[in-house]
Amino acid sequence: MTDTLKIAIAGLGTVGTATIGLLQAEPTHGGSGRTIELVAVSARDKSRERGVDLSGAAWFDDPVAMAEAPGADVFVELIGGEGGVALAAVEAALASGKAVVTANKALLAAHGMRLAALAEENRAPLLFEAAVAGGIPAIRTVRDSLAGIPITAVLGIMNGTCNYILTEMERGGRSFADCLADAQRLGYAEADPTFDVDGFDTAHKLAILSSIAFTTQIDADAVRVEGIRSIEPADLEAAAELGFRIKLLGIATMTAEGVDQRVHPTMVPRGSALAETSGVTNAVSIRGPAFGELVLSGPGAGGSATASAVVSDLTDLARGLAPSPLGRPSASLMPFRKAEASGHLGAYYVRLPIADRPGAFAALATRMAAEGISLEQIVQKTPHRPDHLPPLEEQTVILVTYPTSSAALARALADIEADGTIVRAPHVIPIAQTL
Numbered sequence: 001m002t003d004t005l006k007i008a009i010a011g012l013g014t015v016g017t018a019t020i021g022l023l024q025a026e027p028t029h030g031g032s033g034r035t036i037e038l039v040a041v042s043a044r045d046k047s048r049e050r051g052v053d054l055s056g057a058a059w060f061d062d063p064v065a066m067a068e069a070p071g072a073d074v075f076v077e078l079i080g081g082e083g084g085v086a087l088a089a090v091e092a093a094l095a096s097g098k099a100v101v102t103a104n105k106a107l108l109a110a111h112g113m114r115l116a117a118l119a120e121e122n123r124a125p126l127l128f129e130a131a132v133a134g135g136i137p138a139i140r141t142v143r144d145s146l147a148g149i150p151i152t153a154v155l156g157i158m159n160g161t162c163n164y165i166l167t168e169m170e171r172g173g174r175s176f177a178d179c180l181a182d183a184q185r186l187g188y189a190e191a192d193p194t195f196d197v198d199g200f201d202t203a204h205k206l207a208i209l210s211s212i213a214f215t216t217q218i219d220a221d222a223v224r225v226e227g228i229r230s231i232e233p234a235d236l237e238a239a240a241e242l243g244f245r246i247k248l249l250g251i252a253t254m255t256a257e258g259v260d261q262r263v264h265p266t267m268v269p270r271g272s273a274l275a276e277t278s279g280v281t282n283a284v285s286i287r288g289p290a291f292g293e294l295v296l297s298g299p300g301a302g303g304s305a306t307a308s309a310v311v312s313d314l315t316d317l318a319r320g321l322a323p324s325p326l327g328r329p330s331a332s333l334m335p336f337r338k339a340e341a342s343g344h345l346g347a348y349y350v351r352l353p354i355a356d357r358p359g360a361f362a363a364l365a366t367r368m369a370a371e372g373i374s375l376e377q378i379v380q381k382t383p384h385r386p387d388h389l390p391p392l393e394e395q396t397v398i399l400v401t402y403p404t405s406s407a408a409l410a411r412a413l414a415d416i417e418a419d420g421t422i423v424r425a426p427h428v429i430p431i432a433q434t435l
């Protein structure tokens with residue numbers, strides 16, 4: 001091993017410049033005794049001032065050419081995007097035998113299996129701690145600290161944008177649209193927030209973490225995804241009254257039928273670590289019979305937090321550590337087997353706008369009973385209306401079920417809708433299972 005680990009960084013945006021800043025502040029890493037030296041960089045605009053010293057680094061307009069060029073031991077991909085130049089550059093770097101460090105969850109969720117095989121074929125490490133939950137060492141904990149220890153579930157708050165919006169909606173009783181606009185003003189949400197608020201970003205991170213936790217192949221298409229656009233202040237108010245907070249969780253569980261991967265708004269009991277994780281903070285819970293529950297929380301995004309995860313991967317490489325990308329040889333990972341959604345058992349919160357007429361309440365209870373669904377709580381709410389307006393011809397009924405199958409609940413709700421007992425579609429939010 002030489003005294004210096006030479007790195008080339010593609011992407012000089014939020015994470016790229018923060019990584020360079022961290023490395024320049026602490027050039028000798030982790031007691032490895034080796035210096036991490038920046039030898040080349042690539043971005044689109046060479047003339048842009050980056051706020052970090054790039055004087056010793058060769059400039060490449062083309063990240064693929066930089067990935068192929070001799071001189072660097074490690075190619076650091078901080079461009080982003082599922083395919084395009086990021087994918088081409090990572091493939092080129094691995095094919096030329098360079099180690100790759102990336103923060104790119106979209107790339108790994110889509111191509112992780114192929115890239116892991118390419119890395120192994122070329123004996124080139126592929127590390128991506130920053131790709132899941134930013135500054136939280138979630139990958140390392142599951143891959144290394146808990147290696148060989150059975151894990152039954154990995155779940156958590158893995159998108160700071162959504163957690164910020166839900167926290168603000170709860171605090172101020174404000175709408176999703178208002179809080180999204182705030183998040184955009186503060187730089188927590190993109191101009192096009194789809195990727196975050198519709199749950200896809202969480203799904204990518206979950207698929208990567210789930211593969212390592214359950215030693216299965218990555219299958220991001222097998223994640224059932226629902227985002228937070230449908231959450232209304234009424235749900236957050238009801239959640240508070242019932243002792244819950246609403247969080248967008250990514251949940252992967254090992255079941256007898258296969259792996260169940262889901263992203264959806266979830267009622268989480270107040271006082272639990274996940275419920276108390278507010279604002280842009282992330283939290284990852286790992287569960288297993290031997291150790292119970294382990295919760296890691298911290299900054300899930302932001303330049304310096306994400307850069308700290310990139311630098312931790314570089315430090316592993318400087319120390320000569322090179323774990324298999326997915327914790328074990330990719331050919332030995334089990335094919336992904338998706339658990340059927342209808343088999344999922346859990347408790348549910350259901351908000352039903354019911355027609356204000358005699359017998360509606362009883363009709364609803366009858367349909368639930370017909371599907372064998374027991375109700376833990378039933379709360380009837382009369383919406384406040386100013387005196388000058390006529391009373392609404394509907395009531396809101398909130399149900400909390402005991403654990404039931406999602407299929408039975410779907411059948412009961414379809415019957416309730418067909419009966420004309422409700423005036424609009426019901427709103428269902430699963431309740432988080434405790435250990």
Ligand SMILES: NC(=O)c1ccc[n+]([C@@H]2O[C@H](COP(=O)([O-])OP(=O)(O)OC[C@H]3O[C@@H](n4cnc5c(N)ncnc54)[C@H](OP(=O)(O)O)[C@@H]3O)[C@@H](O)[C@H]2O)c1
Pocket residue numbers: 010011012013014015016042043044045046048061062063077078079080081085103104105106130131134300301302303306
């Ligand atoms: N930001 C976070 O908090 C965070 C957290 C976790 C993970 N990540 C991941 O980290 C990666 C980088 O994110 P970021 O926020 O740092 O992105 P960013 O600020 O948008 O920076 C992207 C960089 O890539 C460069 N780039 C884009 N297209 C290129 C091309 N064709 N050739 C060469 N360079 C190109 C851009 O160059 P110019 O500057 O010249 O335009 C820019 O420097 C992404 O995969 C993201 O998902 C980010």
